[in-house]
Amino acid sequence: MKNTQLFLTGITTIALLTGGCSDLKDTLPPVAENTGVHPAGWLTKTSADFHGNAIRNQGWDMRPCRTCHGSSYTGGTSMVSCRTCHTEVLGPEHCNVCHGSASNSAPPRDLSGNTDKSFRGVGQHQVHVMGTARTAPVGCSTCHVLPAGDIYDPNHIDANPGQAEVNMTGLAAKRTAGATPVPVYYTQSTACGNTYCHGQFKNGNGDNPMFWVGGAALSGACGSCHGDVSRPTLAERALPKTAAQGGTHPNNLNCANCHGDVVNASLQFVDPSKHVNGYLNVFGQVREF
Numbered sequence: 001m002k003n004t005q006l007f008l009t010g011i012t013t014i015a016l017l018t019g020g021c022s023d024l025k026d027t028l029p030p031v032a033e034n035t036g037v038h039p040a041g042w043l044t045k046t047s048a049d050f051h052g053n054a055i056r057n058q059g060w061d062m063r064p065c066r067t068c069h070g071s072s073y074t075g076g077t078s079m080v081s082c083r084t085c086h087t088e089v090l091g092p093e094h095c096n097v098c099h100g101s102a103s104n105s106a107p108p109r110d111l112s113g114n115t116d117k118s119f120r121g122v123g124q125h126q127v128h129v130m131g132t133a134r135t136a137p138v139g140c141s142t143c144h145v146l147p148a149g150d151i152y153d154p155n156h157i158d159a160n161p162g163q164a165e166v167n168m169t170g171l172a173a174k175r176t177a178g179a180t181p182v183p184v185y186y187t188q189s190t191a192c193g194n195t196y197c198h199g200q201f202k203n204g205n206g207d208n209p210m211f212w213v214g215g216a217a218l219s220g221a222c223g224s225c226h227g228d229v230s231r232p233t234l235a236e237r238a239l240p241k242t243a244a245q246g247g248t249h250p251n252n253l254n255c256a257n258c259h260g261d262v263v264n265a266s267l268q269f270v271d272p273s274k275h276v277n278g279y280l281n282v283f284g285q286v287r288e289f
C-alpha cells in the first residue's frame with residue numbers, strides 16, 4: 001500500500017514536471033514545477049493569464065500573493081521568490097513595475113501598457129520629469145500625491161485604479177507678487193491651466209491653457225509662458241510684460257545682460273536648471289519675485 005502510493009506520487013511528479021516544461025517552452029524559464037496553483041500562461045507575457053494581467057484584473061492588489069510568496073515576496077511557503085525576476089529593491093512593488101520604465105517610474109509605459117504620447121496615461125510625462133535643454137525637471141509630487149508608507153496607501157491605488165489623480169502643488173502653485181496660481185487639470189479635455197510654470201506669475205501670461213494630450217501648437221513655444229508668441233524675434237517673443245502692456249519688466253531685449261546665469265547673448269540656455277525653477281535669476285543673484 002505504502003509502496004504503491006510512493007510509486008504513484010513519483011509518476012505524478014514526473015508527469016507534472018514534463019507538463020510544466022512543455023507548457024512554458026519559448027516563454028520565461030519556470031522557477032518551480034507547476035503544481036497547478038497557477039494557470040498555464042502565468043509566465044507568458046502574451047497570454048491573457050499572464051500574472052501581470054491577473055494582478056491588473058484584481059485592482060493591482062498583490063497582497064493575496066504574499067500569503068504564499070511571503071510578506072517580502074522572497075518565497076514564503078511557495079518557495080518561489082518574486083525577486084528572482086523582479087530584482088529591484090522593492091521587488092514587485094518597485095515603482096516602475098506597474099508603470100514607467102528603466103529610466104523612471106513615470107509613463108511610458110502607462111498602466112495599460114501604452115507608450116505613445118497620444119494616450120492620456122503617457123501624455124507629456126517625460127518632458128516634465130526629465131527636464132529639457134531649457135527647463136528644470138519637474139518632480140512627480142508637483143502633480144501627484146506620492147504614495148506614503150507603501151503602495152497600498154489609499155492616495156495611490158484607490159477604488160478607481162483606472163484613473164490617476166492629478167493634484168498640483170509646490171512649483172505649480174508658486175506665488176509671485178500679484179499672482180496666486182490655482183492650478184487645475186481638466187480630466188475630460190486634458191487641459192492644464194492657471195499654473196506658475198506656464199505663466200501665472202508676475203508679468204507672465206497667466207491665461208494660457210496647455211494640453212496634456214493633443215497639445216495646441218502653442219505648447220512650450222517661446223513666448224507662451226511669458227511674452228508674445230506672435231513677435232518676430234526670439235527676444236521679443238520672450239520679453240515679459242513691460243509698462244506698455246501694464247507690466248513692470250524693463251523694456252530691454254538684451255536678456256543675457258541681466259539674466260546671464262540662465263541665457264547667453266544668443267538666447268541659448270546656459271543653465272536650464274535655473275529656468276522654470278520658481279526663482280528669478282537676475283544680476284547674478286537668486287530672487288523671489
Ligand code: HEC
Nearest residue numbers: 028029031052053055062065069081082084085092097098
Ligand atoms: C520568472 C520570472 C518572474 C517571476 C518569478 C515573477 N514575475 Fe512578475 N513579471 C515578470 C515579467 C517578465 C513581467 C513583465 C515585465 C514587462 O512587461 O516588461 C512581470 C510583470 C509583473 C507585474 C507588472 C504587470 C503589468 O502588466 O504592468 C507585476 C505587478 C508582477 N509581475 C508581480 C509579480 C509578483 C507579485 C510575483 C511573485 C508573486 C512575480 N511577479 C513573479 C516576470 C516574473
Ligand code: HEC
Nearest residue numbers: 030031032033034035036037038051064065067068078080
Ligand atoms: C495558494 C498559494 C499561492 C498564491 C496565493 C499565489 N501563488 Fe504563486 N505560486 C505558488 C506555488 C506553490 C508556486 C510554485 C509552483 C507552481 O508554479 O505552481 C507558485 C509559483 C508562482 C510563479 C512562478 C511560476 C512558475 O511556473 O515558475 C509566479 C510568477 C507566481 N507564483 C506569481 C504569483 C502571483 C503574482 C500571485 C498573486 C496574484 C500568486 N503567485 C499567488 C503558490 C501561490
Ligand code: HEC
Nearest residue numbers: 099105106110111112120121128129138139140143164212
Ligand atoms: C506636470 C505634471 C505631472 C508630473 C510631473 C507627473 N505626472 Fe503623472 N500624470 C499627469 C497627468 C496630467 C496624468 C493623466 C491623468 C489623466 O487624464 O488620466 C498623469 C497620469 C499618471 C499615471 C496614470 C497612467 C495611466 O495609465 O493612466 C501614473 C501612473 C503617473 N502619472 C505617474 C507619475 C509618476 C511616477 C511621476 C513622476 C516620476 C509623474 N507621474 C509625474 C501629470 C504629471
Ligand code: HEC
Nearest residue numbers: 060093094095098140144155156157158160161163164165
Ligand atoms: C502594483 C502596481 C503598482 C506599483 C508597484 C506602483 N504603482 Fe503607482 N500606480 C498604480 C496604479 C494602478 C495607479 C493609478 C491608480 C489610482 O490612482 O487609483 C498608480 C498611480 C501612481 C501615481 C499617479 C498618482 C495617483 O496616485 O493616481 C504616482 C505618482 C505613482 N503611482 C507613484 C508610484 C510610486 C512612487 C511607486 C513606488 C513606491 C509606485 N507608484 C508603485 C500601480 C502601481
Ligand code: HEC
Nearest residue numbers: 202203226235238239240248249250252253254255258289
Ligand atoms: C536690464 C535688466 C534686464 C534685462 C535686459 C532683462 N530682464 Fe528680465 N528681469 C529683470 C528684472 C529686474 C526682473 C524683475 C522684474 C519685476 O519683477 O518687476 C526680471 C524678471 C524677468 C522675468 C520674470 C517675470 C517678471 O517680469 O518679473 C522673466 C520671465 C524675464 N525677466 C525674462 C527676460 C527676458 C526673456 C529678457 C530678454 C528679452 C529679459 N528678461 C531681459 C531684468 C532684466
Ligand code: HEC
Nearest residue numbers: 197220221222225238259262274275276277278279280281
Ligand atoms: C513653460 C513655460 C516657459 C517657456 C516656454 C519659457 N519660459 Fe522663460 N521663464 C518661465 C518661468 C516660469 C520663469 C520665471 C523664473 C523661473 O522660474 O525660472 C521664466 C524666466 C525666464 C528668464 C529669466 C531668468 C530666470 O529664469 O529667472 C529668461 C531669460 C527666460 N525665461 C527666457 C526664456 C526664453 C528665451 C524662452 C524661449 C526660448 C522661454 N523663457 C520660454 C517659463 C517659461
